[in-house]
Amino acid sequence: xxxxxxxxxxxxxxxxxxxxxxxxxxxxxxxxxxxxxxxxxxxxxxxxxxxxxxxxxxxxxxxxxxxxxxxxxxxxxxxxxxxxxxxxxxxxxxxxxxxxxxxxxxxxxxxxxxxxxxxxxxxxxxxxxxxxxxxxxxxxxxxxxxxxxxxxxxxxxxxxxxxxxxxxxxxxxxxxxxxxxxxxxxxxxxxxxxxxxxxxxxxxxxxxxxxxxxxxxxxxxxxxxxxxxxxxxxxxxxxxxxxxxxxxxxxxxxxxxxxxxxxxxxxxxxxxxxxxxxxxxxxxxxxxxxxxxxxxxxxxxxxxxxxxxxxxxxxxxxxxxxxxxxxxxxxxxxxxxxxxxxxxxxxxxxxxxxxxxxxxxxxxxxxxxxxxxxxxxxxxxxxxxxxxxxxxxxxxxxxxxxxxxxxxxxxxxxxxxxx
Ligand code: UD1
Ligand code: MG
Numbered sequence: 001x002x003x004x005x006x007x008x009x010x011x012x013x014x015x016x017x018x019x020x021x022x023x024x025x026x027x028x029x030x031x032x033x034x035x036x037x038x039x040x041x042x043x044x045x046x047x048x049x050x051x052x053x054x055x056x057x058x059x060x061x062x063x064x065x066x067x068x069x070x071x072x073x074x075x076x077x078x079x080x081x082x083x084x085x086x087x088x089x090x091x092x093x094x095x096x097x098x099x100x101x102x103x104x105x106x107x108x109x110x111x112x113x114x115x116x117x118x119x120x121x122x123x124x125x126x127x128x129x130x131x132x133x134x135x136x137x138x139x140x141x142x143x144x145x146x147x148x149x150x151x152x153x154x155x156x157x158x159x160x161x162x163x164x165x166x167x168x169x170x171x172x173x174x175x176x177x178x179x180x181x182x183x184x185x186x187x188x189x190x191x192x193x194x195x196x197x198x199x200x201x202x203x204x205x206x207x208x209x210x211x212x213x214x215x216x217x218x219x220x221x222x223x224x225x226x227x228x229x230x231x232x233x234x235x236x237x238x239x240x241x242x243x244x245x246x247x248x249x250x251x252x253x254x255x256x257x258x259x260x261x262x263x264x265x266x267x268x269x270x271x272x273x274x275x276x277x278x279x280x281x282x283x284x285x286x287x288x289x290x291x292x293x294x295x296x297x298x299x300x301x302x303x304x305x306x307x308x309x310x311x312x313x314x315x316x317x318x319x320x321x322x323x324x325x326x327x328x329x330x331x332x333x334x335x336x337x338x339x340x341x342x343x344x345x346x347x348x349x350x351x352x353x354x355x356x357x358x359x360x361x362x363x364x365x366x367x368x369x370x371x372x373x374x375x376x377x378x379x380x381x382x383x384x385x386x387x388x389x390x391x392x393x394x395x396x397x398x399x400x401x402x403x404x405x406x407x408x409x410x411x412x413x414x415x416x417x418x419x
Contacts, residue, residue: 003094004115006045009081009171010034010101011053011072016227022055024101025062026232029239030263030282032062033226036104036239042066043108044115045097049088051081077195078171079187086184089177095119096180098198100171102226105235110222114174114215124179124210125202127152128172130220137227138168139199141214149212152199156192167216169199170223179210239264247274255293269306287323305340318358322365334358335377339365345389347372354395364401384419 014023024034034050041048052059053072060069072084082098089096095118097111110128118126127149129141139152140162152169153162175183183201190197205212217223226232243264244257252268254260256276263281268274269288278293286292287306296310299317304310308321311328319336327333327344334352337360338344348369350361359377363369366384373387376395381387385399388406399405402416 003046004044004097005047005049005089005092005094005177006041006097006099007082007085008034008037008041008048008050008067008099008101009078010059011051011056011075011081012102013054013075014102014227017229017232022059023226025059026226028104028226028232028235028264029243031265033104033235034059034062034101036264037099037101037106038067040106040108040111041097041099044111049085050101051084053081077190077193078198079184079196079200082180082198083184083196086181089181092177094177096175096177098171098173098175100225103171103223104226105222105224105238106170106172107222110215110217111172114172117213117215118174121211121213123174123213124176124183124205126174126213126215127202128170128217128223129167129214130170130217130223131166132168132220132223133166135163135166135168138170138225140165141167141169143167149202149214150206151203154190154193154197154199157190168223170217171225172223173198179205260293333361336361336363338363339367339383341366343368345369345371345373349374351376359395384416386416 010024017023025032028036048067049070050063050067051070051072053075056071063069070084072081114126114128136155139154140158141149142151142153142162144150183204186204187196187200202212221238224235226235243262244254244260247268248254251270253273259277260274261279265282266280266284268286271288272286272290275293277295280298281300283300284298284302286304289307290304291309295313297315301318302316303320305323307324309326309328310316313330314327315332317334319333321338322340324340325338325342329346331344331348333350335358336350342363351374352358361375361377362380364383367381368386370387370389370391372390374392379393379397381399382401384402386404387393391406391410392408393405394409402419403412404414404416405412
């Protein structure tokens, strides 16, 4: 594809979220919504601008060198946000895609289709539209008798007839750079909202006799713009379904999709089975043929190797569970490195936090951690060592290979005969 630059709008206040966190940093399936949009944008563009404004500092800390940050000084609406980027486009004559950072469900295929239509029709602007049952929070696509797009009308300015239009603006557009700059300079302040609406550019371009095209989404849900917490939960549910369907297509069994929550970016190997009421967060890698759940919480930075099992009421965080190791009943494992063929008995807890620091636990291959053992980190348990039921292994203890430790606090009593 030819060069494309993308502008991601992320400067708005997000007032309707009623939040101290910038709207676009709210997570959808564990990942800030702006990251979903940037992931898509990276697939189609040679250069990405992110327009920041409200709580710019917080957002800038989150963004990396792969994007060019542009500051919108006063938050005077979507057209004003794009105006902040115009100086950057002076020597550029290609196409510019505009997306809102609050539209995380958008797929790259749809934007590619938009670009293809834009180029085929030699349009000045092509809008990505969708047909939705409830158009209330979107700009409506106004067409003439011939079906040509003539304007986008925002809810506040729409006539009763226009309010009935179900075709909406997703906030995604493709512009020829020159037409964008020229059109923007002529957008007037919307008196009701005291903002410059990017959507007013459509009528301006049409009046100039330019071609404005529209590409319609086949799945309108992709265009969901998140303005409220209700929208956020709707987007989360749609993304979750996508994630689960992808895992199932790749050979992972999800016994009950309606109670399974897997974050974007988690990885699970073939023939693993995810049982009901399980939460798997971001940055988790689960191997092949694992059994996870029911009622289990796998938290970030966890690695579960092939053929391992994590069962009922178990929580595992920032830890590695080695091949064929089992933790099947109500345990907490945190900041631990667990080798192969280890048995974590029912009710085992790694006491990893001493009030100040998170401390590490190491459990070597073949160790057997008896039911209700408490491992007060930092501790290390040697290969094939055994802790008795209810044992407390105190802070700093090193249980060596094959040692058997029992009691409270745990006392070393002997060395196992056969290792
Ligand atoms: C906007 C569109 C509407 C469309 C909808 C799609 C306008 C006037 N309206 O409405 O037609 O149906 O998106 O979801 O464009 N932003 C800035 N600077 C600002 C204001 C907003 O960068 O001064 C950013 C926001 O961070 C957000 C995006 O622009 O990512 C859209 O702003 P938002 O307030 O959500 O507009 P909508 O009311 O959803
Ligand atoms: Mg919006």
